[in-house]
Amino acid sequence: MTEVFINGLGLIGSSLARAIKQKNPEIKIIAADLNQDALEYALQQKIIDKAADSLTAAQTADFVILATPVNEIINSLQQLSKLPLKKGMIITDVGSTKQQIVAAAAVLPAQVTFISGHPMAGSHKTGVTAGRADLFENAFYFIVAPAVPPEMIIRLQDLLQQLHVKWLQLTPEQHDRLVGQISHLPHIIAAALVNQTQRAFEDSPLGMRMAAGGFKSITRIAAADPTMWSAILHTNAAIIAEQLQDYQNELVKVRRAILIDDQSALYHFFATAKVSRDQLGPEKIGGLPGFYDLFVNIPDKVGSLAKVTQILAAAKINLINLHILEIREEIDGVLQLTFMKETDRTTAAKILNEQHYQVISRK
Template identity: 45%
Template sequence: MGRLEGKVFIVGLGLIGGSIALAIKKAHPEAMIIGYDVNERQLGLARSLKVIDEAARSPEDGYGQADLIVLAVPVMQTEALLSSMPLERLKRGVIVTDVGSTKQRIVQGARRLLDHGVAFIGGHPMAGSHKSGVAAARAHLFENAFYILTPTDDVPPQQVEALKQWLAGTKAQFVILTPKEHDRITGVISHFPHLIAASLVHQAREYECENALVSRLAAGGFRDITRIASSNPEMWRDIFIHNKHELLALFDRWIAEMERLRSFVEEENSIAIYHYFLEAKQFRDGLPSRTKGAIPSFYDLYVDVPDYPGVISEVTGYLAEENISITNIRIIETREEIYGVLRLSFQSEDDRARAKACLAKHTNYATYEG
C-alpha cells in the first residue's frame, strides 16, 4: 500500500487517539494530523510532543478539512458527536470511524451519516495500556493486535480498504465483524469479566466488615486476579449501558452456570467438579499467550531478591541503564534474612524479555514470568 496525503482529524487525544495519530504519521508522513481534545492541557501536550501537526479550536473547526475523521472518545461522547456532526460541511468521500468497545449503538447513531452518503466504519483497536493520556501514546501500541472494523452494507468495500490503508501504520490485524457479533464477543471476553472482577471485590469488601483480615490476606493472588476491577468507572458505566442487551443475555447464562456449579458442590459431586476445573484449564491453556486481546495484557516479571537496603534501586538501576521502562513495581513478599519477590510490570512482551536478559547478565537473581 502506498503513502496517502490529506488531512486526518482526530477528536480525543488520549492514549488511543494519540497512538493512532502517531501510527498514521509513521505510515503517511505527508498527511497532516489535526487534533482536538476538550482538555486543553492534553491538546497542548499533543502539539508539543508532535503527536499532531495542528490543533483545532473545536470539533466543528476540524470536520470540514478532513479526509479521515477518527472519534477517539468514550462511547457516550461518540454518540453525541455523531448526532451533532454538521453533515453539510463534510468533504465528499470523507471516512468517519471511531474506536469504541461497543458497536451496535454507535453504528445506529451513525445512521444519519450513512443515510447522507458519508462512509462511517465502526472500529475497535483491541489493545491498550495500563497507562493513559497522550504522553503514553506509542505508534506501535496496536502492533499485532486485532483491530475490529464493523462496516454496514451501505459502505463500499473500497472505503473499507481505504481506511485499512490509512491505518496501515498500526500494523494491526484487521477483522471484519457485524456490530452485533462484535458486541457479543467483547461482552464475553471483556465486558462481563470486568463485571465479575468488580463483583469479587465487592464480595471481599462486604466480608471485611466481619473480619478485618480479609483485605490483608487478599493482597496477593486475589489482588492479581481482580486487577481489571481498577479500570475507569466512568468508562465502564457507559460501556455497560451501551452493551445492555448482550450483557443481560450473559447475566442469564452466568446465573444458570453458577446454579449448575452450585449443585455440583452441594451434592459433593467430585467427578463433575474435577472435570469442571479440568475443562477450564485445558481451554485456558490453549488460548494464545502472545496475542493482544480485548483486555490489556500484564507483562510481569517476578524477581527473587535478597533482603538488604538498596536492592530495589539496584534492580531498577540495571534496567534504567538499558533504557527499559517499568510500568509498575510491587514488593510481593519480603521478610528479614530471606529472599523477597519483586513483581516488575512492563508495557510489552519485548520489554519483559529485555529485562529478563538484563538481570541475568548483571545479577544471579532468579526471574520468572507471570
C-alpha cells in the same frame, strides 16, 4: 496535504495521533477535547498541529477519528450528519461496542464513508500523557464495516499503518458478543469482586491491605475508567445481561457442589477450567495479544527492586507495570514485570538471567 481530525485525546486518541505523526509528520492533525489541558499538552508535545473547540472543525478533514466514550461517539455521529462534510471523507471510531454505533452512522451523508473500528489494546494508565505510538503493536484491530468498498478500508489501514496491528473484520453482532464475553463480562466480575471484598472487610481494614498476589492480578482491570465502562454497558446491555446470567448459573452450580461436598463436581469444575486456561495464548490458538508478564525472584533487601528497574532501563526496555506478588522475611520475593511486547519480555529474561536473577515460569 492529508488532514486528520481526532475527537478525544485520551489514551487511545493520543496514541493514534502519535502513531500517525510517526509514520508521516506532514499529515496535519486537528483535535478536539473537553479537557483544555489535554489539548495544550498535545500542542506543546507536537502530538497535534491544531486544537479545535467543536466538531465543526472536522468538516474539511480527510479522516475523522472518534475516540470518546461510546455514548459520545453516537452523539458525534448525529452532529456530523448535520455538517457539510468533505466528499470522500472516511469517519471511523474506536468504540468498544458496535451495533448501536453502526446503526447511528446510518444518518451520515452519502458522500462520506463510515468504518467502525476497535483496537484491542489499552493500559492501566489514562489520559493524553499516557499515550504511546506503539500502544497497539501486535494487537488485534477489529474492523466493522458492512458493505464498505475494500479500497476505503485499505485507505484507513494505510493511515494507521504505523500501529502494526492485526486487522480482523467482524459483523457488529459478532463483535459485541465476542468482546462482551472476553472483555465486558470480566470487567464486571472484577469490579464485583472488589466491591464484595471491600464490604466483607468493612470491620477489618487489614483485610484489604493484605489483598495482594492473585487477588490483585484478577482484579487489575477493576481500576478502569467508570465513565467509559458505564457507557459500554449501556450500549451492549442485552448481550452482557445474557452472558452475566450464564456466569451466575456457573456460580450457583459451584455453590451447590460446595454445600453438599460434591468433590467430583468440584474437581471437574477446576480441571475443566485448567485445560481451557492452558490453551490460552498466541502460541496455542492465536489468542488476543495483551500484556506479557515475567516473574523474577528477588532477595528481600533494600534496593533490590530499584536494581532490576535500572537494569531494564539501561537496556531501553519499556516496562509498563510491576508489583511484588510474594514477600516474606528472610526469603526471596516474586516480582511480576509486565511488558507490552513479547520481544521485550524475552530480552528482559535474557538480560536478568545474565545478571544472575532467577526467572521463574508461571501461567
